[in-house]
Amino acid sequence: MxxxxxxxxxxxxxxxxxxxxxxxxxxxxxxxxxxxxxxxxxxxxxxxxxxxxxxxxxxxxxxxxxxxxxxxxQKEAEPEPLTLGTLFDIYGEEVTPNKAEASQRSDRAATRMFLQFFGRGRKPSTLSQRDWDRFIRARRAGKVGPSGKPVSDRTIEHDLKFLIAVLNWAAKSRDERGKLFLASNPLRGLKTPTEKNPTRVVLSEDEYQALLEVSRQVDWRFHVALVLAHETGHRIGAIRQLRWSDIDLEGGVVRWRAEHEKTGYEHQTAEAVAVLEEARERSSGLADTPVLPAPTDASKCAGRSLVRAWWYKAQTLAGLQPKRGRGWHSLRRKFASDLMDQPLKVLCELGGWKTAKTVLQCYQRADEGQLRKALEARRRPRGRGSESAGVKRRESGLSSS
Structure with missing residues (x-):
């Protein structure tokens, strides 16, 4: 059988x-x-x-x-035509394993969604503008996808970028006979939908202080994570994956591993030593153990769902009304906005951004205080030298007339 x-x-x-x-x-x-x-x-x-x-x-x-x-x-038969099912299988076996853990999960979820929508037997070379538009409409309406709910254009853009990446890879990769999987990407050049007004909330200082005040009531790990996110500007995914082998308390240095950074950018920053010392007293502190261990297994890092639950509990305890977009990432935007007076190169190094363009477009937002400060600096008198020079210019202008 x-x-x-x-x-x-x-x-x-x-x-x-x-x-x-x-x-x-x-x-x-x-x-x-x-x-x-x-x-x-x-x-x-x-x-x-x-x-x-x-x-x-x-x-x-x-x-x-x-x-x-x-x-x-007998002579070996000609290979069967490439299908989406076969293409995604090959991509999942050869490319996806080289990505970060979160990206691997995203790839697998997107693969299931596209195969369910287009069918495993569909030939990728037959995809067209009609299929592209049909997927966008269905995704917006919640007719396709793991949640079964309507999603934003930002999510659809992310989905389609993965599909384009798979097709681009197929147009550059060859099979065992030396033949390209695809002669060209059939969807190349099609426009992805973009969010016109994306929700990018920046956590305010008052909100941070309110969360900080109740953080220890939630969990000591939440307190450590909150301070680290505020002081270093890093993603919660990278923070919860920290191990004591990444920490140099004497030198005041945190090593951020590339495999846990979304950007894949490995760097160091010297911040939040006090809260890390507190964490070492609470945990084992051994070299390869997590800084934020899971409550049920100290050898594993705290999970994504757990740190998300901590955030929601802290909001409730702090009396903050739920607000879309106010989450762990709003701390990263706060970090970028608080250090707006720093050179962009320095800020990118501290927060782990690869390009300054990303910081300017997605993370920094000037508050009212910063705008007032800039206007006040502009209105200050220029100094006696420049003032007298202006008087001389005016006098020379009068005399010449």
Whole structure:
């Protein structure tokens, strides 16, 4: 009886001890292998392709005696046309594992969504403007996607960028025969929807102080995370993944690992030493243990859902009304706005931004106090030297007339 094993792509056909055959992907190349026994010896041969459906069919044929590992000496058939299912499978096996953990989860969710919407058997070369527009309409209406709810244009833009990335990769990558998966990206140049007025809330100083006041009532880990997010400007994902091997308390340095940074940018910053010393007293402080350990397992970092729950609980305790966009990332925007008087190069280094353009477009926002300060500086007298020079210019103008 044929069956597919869970957790690892492997397919078996035939009966044990008689005509058992198994197909599975080579972990290095991704090409499917066929395995069988002959005179007590286990033999393996590469099928030379990554087509899962075709590999299973070959296993069934070999087990039934219709074909040998050499396909009865016949010339190997032409490869089947590339489908979206096969393309996403290959991309998921070769490209996605090289991304950060959060990006891997995002890739898998987007893959399921696109395959459900377009179908696994759809040929990627047939995608067009109509499919693009149809997906945007369905996503906006909540007819497609894991939540089943309408989403913003920002989310749709993120989804479509992943689809474009897969198609671009296919247009540059070749199969085992040296042929490009796609001659070109059929969706290249199409315009993605953009959020006209994206919600980018900056946490105010009063709101931060209110959260800080109740932070220890929530959890000591929340207090540490809150202060670190405020003082370093880093993402909560990078903060909760910190381990004591990343911390140099004597030098006052925090090492931010590239694999936990969304930008993939590894750097150091000297901040929040006092709160880290408090965290070391609360946790084991051993080199490879988390700075913010999970309550149920000290060897693991606090999870995303837990730190999100801490934030909502703190808002309630602080008496802050729920506000869309006010979350951990609003602290990162506060950090960028508070240090607006610093050179952009310095700010990017401190907060882990790769480009100043991102800071200017998405993170910094001048408050009323900063605007007033700039106007007051503009209205100040220029000094006696410049004033007297102006008088002389006016006098010379009168005399010349």
């Amino acid at each position: 044929a069956r597919t094993k869970r957790g690892r792509r492997s397919y078996g056909a035939g009966e044990w001890g008689r005509n058992r055959v198994r197909v599975f992907p080579d972990p290095k190349t991704g090409l499917f292998q066929i395995e069988w026994r002959e005179n007590g010896r286990r033999l393996t041969r590469s099928l030379g392709h990554r087509d899962w459906t075709r590999a299973k069919r070959q296993a069934d044929e070999f087990a039934a005696g219709f074909a040998s590992p050499e396909l009865n000496g």
